[in-house]
Amino acid sequence: MANVLVYAETRGAALRKLALEAVTAARALADASGGGEVHALVAGPSGVGAASEQLGAYGADVVYVVEHAALSNFERESIAATLADRAKQGGYRAVVLGFSTQGRDLGPRLAVKLDAPIASDVTEINVAGDAIVVKHPGYANKVLVTLTLSGSLVVLSVRPGAITAKQAARSARVESIQPAVDPSASRVVVKQVVEGAKGRPDLGEAPVIVAGGRGLKAAENFKLVEELADAFGNAAVGATRAVTDDGWRPHSDQIGQTGRQVSPQLYVAIGISGAIQHLAGMRTSKTIVAINKDKDAPIFKVADYGIVGDVLEVVPALTTAVKAARASH
Amino acid sequence: MGAPAVKIAVCIKRTPDSESRFRIASSGVAIDEAGLKFDIDDFAGYAVEAALQINEKGGGGETVVVAVGPDSVQESLRKAMSMGADRAVQLKVDSVPADGLAVAKALAAELKDGGYDLILFGKHAFDTSAGVVGTATAELLGLPCVTAVSQLDVASGRGSARRELEGAAELVEFPLPAVVTIDEGVARPRYPSLKGIMAAKKKPLESKPAQLGAVRVSVQKAELPPERPAGRIIGEGASAVPELVRLLQSEAKVL
Ligand SMILES: Cc1cc2nc3c(=O)[nH]c(=O)nc-3n(C[C@H](O)[C@H](O)[C@H](O)COP(=O)(O)OP(=O)(O)OC[C@H]3O[C@@H](n4cnc5c(N)ncnc54)[C@H](O)[C@@H]3O)c2cc1C
Numbered sequence: 001m002a003n004v005l006v007y008a009e010t011r012g013a014a015l016r017k018l019a020l021e022a023v024t025a026a027r028a029l030a031d032a033s034g035g036g037e038v039h040a041l042v043a044g045p046s047g048v049g050a051a052s053e054q055l056g057a058y059g060a061d062v063v064y065v066v067e068h069a070a071l072s073n074f075e076r077e078s079i080a081a082t083l084a085d086r087a088k089q090g091g092y093r094a095v096v097l098g099f100s101t102q103g104r105d106l107g108p109r110l111a112v113k114l115d116a117p118i119a120s121d122v123t124e125i126n127v128a129g130d131a132i133v134v135k136h137p138g139y140a141n142k143v144l145v146t147l148t149l150s151g152s153l154v155v156l157s158v159r160p161g162a163i164t165a166k167q168a169a170r171s172a173r174v175e176s177i178q179p180a181v182d183p184s185a186s187r188v189v190v191k192q193v194v195e196g197a198k199g200r201p202d203l204g205e206a207p208v209i210v211a212g213g214r215g216l217k218a219a220e221n222f223k224l225v226e227e228l229a230d231a232f233g234n235a236a237v238g239a240t241r242a243v244t245d246d247g248w249r250p251h252s253d254q255i256g257q258t259g260r261q262v263s264p265q266l267y268v269a270i271g272i273s274g275a276i277q278h279l280a281g282m283r284t285s286k287t288i289v290a291i292n293k294d295k296d297a298p299i300f301k302v303a304d305y306g307i308v309g310d311v312l313e314v315v316p317a318l319t320t321a322v323k324a325a326r327a328s329h
Numbered sequence: 330m331g332a333p334a335v336k337i338a339v340c341i342k343r344t345p346d347s348e349s350r351f352r353i354a355s356s357g358v359a360i361d362e363a364g365l366k367f368d369i370d371d372f373a374g375y376a377v378e379a380a381l382q383i384n385e386k387g388g389g390g391e392t393v394v395v396a397v398g399p400d401s402v403q404e405s406l407r408k409a410m411s412m413g414a415d416r417a418v419q420l421k422v423d424s425v426p427a428d429g430l431a432v433a434k435a436l437a438a439e440l441k442d443g444g445y446d447l448i449l450f451g452k453h454a455f456d457t458s459a460g461v462v463g464t465a466t467a468e469l470l471g472l473p474c475v476t477a478v479s480q481l482d483v484a485s486g487r488g489s490a491r492r493e494l495e496g497a498a499e500l501v502e503f504p505l506p507a508v509v510t511i512d513e514g515v516a517r518p519r520y521p522s523l524k525g526i527m528a529a530k531k532k533p534l535e536s537k538p539a540q541l542g543a544v545r546v547s548v549q550k551a552e553l554p555p556e557r558p559a560g561r562i563i564g565e566g567a568s569a570v571p572e573l574v575r576l577l578q579s580e581a582k583v584l
């Protein structure tokens with residue numbers, strides 16, 4: 001029997017979807033390790049402890065709440081130290097995180113603090129005797145790698161969207177703990193936050209992504225992409241490197257090998273050729289729609305539904321039709 | 330007088346060209362390397378460029394490139410020197426393990442007493458797609474770490490950077506020495522000039538055994554992911570939109 005510690009990431013005071021996915025992964029791992037407990041740690045400003053109930057509903061037996069005014073920013077040095085302290089209390093088989101900006105930063109720090117082997121961006125976790133075996137898409141999603149981790153404690157970060165969050169009703173015991181090091185003492189000082197698009201879900205979590213490429217011809221025409229995203233209601237906006245290089249959109253919108261890697265339910269590619277580096281970031285999307293005037297564009301090789309045509313004509317028509325379809329139910 | 334000289338280490342990995350079509354080796358645990366082109370990993374290439382620009386702007390300093398790997402990494406180290414790096418260190422292993430923490434330990438052992446002001450990494454390597462080695466090295470050395478940086482400046486003993494987040498960015502400041510992992514956004518890596526290539530032949534490349542320690546992560550299997558079913562074109566122009574909406578509703582069930 002062994003317990004699993006999971007970092008339940010929040011945005012504002014709300015749990016992120018990937019936090020519930022990580023709890024689900026931790027629950028399954030604890031069950032497979034002989035029925036251990038899942039301990040979730042949630043950190044943030046005062047009030048963040050309200051997430052405990054939901055964490056219990058998804059399978060946490062214990063929730064450690066770290067509330068501190070300075071934690072309204074993600075204070076990585078302090079959170080890493082607090083998680084490591086907790087993990088050292090013993091009895092843990094694994095620390096599980098989401099592979100987000102936060103998880104990417106915390107994972108390697110924990111691996112060092114705990115001297116534990118780490119696997120990043122995993123899509124599947126299994127127990128095989130004394131080892132933990134994970135699947136991880138490497139080579140920018142082109143090669144699926146199965147990794148074996150030895151060691152009594154391991155650190156795993158889970159790819160957002162790869163594991164479906166499942167309820168597993170428990171009523172979590174809640175315990176308040178102090179940050180292990182002062183969160184306001186960070187050596188790296190944030191001078192300014194440059195916000196991206198407001199009011200849209202993050203690319204890593206959005207069920208629908210509408211992405212635009214150079215085929216839109218001019219920065220102004222990107223509003224067609226925005227309007228289609230608005231019509232879907234729950235869509236994020238993405239872009240190709242051609243577009244972010246030209247400054248039509250910020251770098252944070254870039255999808256592909258050197259940008260974000262996404263797997264939404266629906267990906268709509270508008271005026272995108274489908275270069276291999278772009279495909280590396282979106283080819284695992286469930287359904288792909290492409291609109292391009294060139295019938296031989298490589299994007300059509302991966303598109304479930306392609307329309308050959310001018311984006312300036314097709315996209316407004318699609319926006320109107322999507323609005324109508326959503327209004328009728 | 331320019332800014333004070335900065336001593337920079339850049340950790341580089343050698344990886345196959347990302348545009349390659351991969352096949353699995355007969356061992357079943359690696360890709361088949363036959364016929365593949367290898368080069369400095371994309372993000373590490375950006376890191377080399379960032380280091381060279383900082384030292385060019387400062388009018389001095391030193392850029393040292395470091396790689397853990399078999400002798401084939403010497404080619405990548407030479408390339409970085411032909412771009413302008415001053416010297417290179419190979420930390421020799423027969424093959425680079427899939428254990429990012431082990432690689433970080435080897436790098437930290439080498440960098441610990443090197444007197445570096447700045448240690449640069451790529452934000453992640455193409456092959457591992459993991460993003461572990463840079464942050465783990467920082468933690469091993471006890472240095473501040475700034476990840477996914479798309480702009481980097483150094484002035485009077487402090488660094489300032491733009492860090493890319495999910496859907497946003499941060500402008501941060503930090504004391505040196507520090508570790509920074511580089512995202513796209515800094516200038517594209519330069520091509521070596523002929524003069525650079527000639528000069529690189531005479532620059533020092535030191536080779537010594539890597540102190541990896543225990544390797545606890547290993548590849549059990551490598552496979553190609555399932556192909557997507559072939560795409561299909563459903564029509565032309567705006568007249569195809571109703572059919573698309575119908576399919577999104579009834580077949581894909583996403584609307
Ligand atoms: C190391 C490396 C890393 C890279 N990383 C990334 C990455 O992370 N993400 C990424 O996206 N790219 C990346 N790239 C760049 C990539 O190779 C392509 O250059 C880029 O994706 C092309 O963007 P695009 O499709 O917008 O533009 P283009 O390739 O120029 O395609 C524009 C498309 O629009 C179509 N079009 C034109 N006009 C219209 C119209 N009126 N109506 C409809 N269609 C029209 C054209 O037929 C064409 O297919 C990388 C490249 C390298 C070398």
Ligand SMILES: Nc1ncnc2c1ncn2[C@@H]1O[C@H](COP(=O)(O)O)[C@@H](O)[C@H]1O
Pocket residue numbers: 340341342370372373395396397398425429432449450451452453454455457458459460461462463
């Ligand atoms: N074998 C290696 N030798 C030197 N640097 C490396 C090595 N492996 C990884 N790195 C550095 O660490 C970064 C992140 O690698 P990874 O953690 O594997 O994604 C790379 O971009 C390189 O800068």
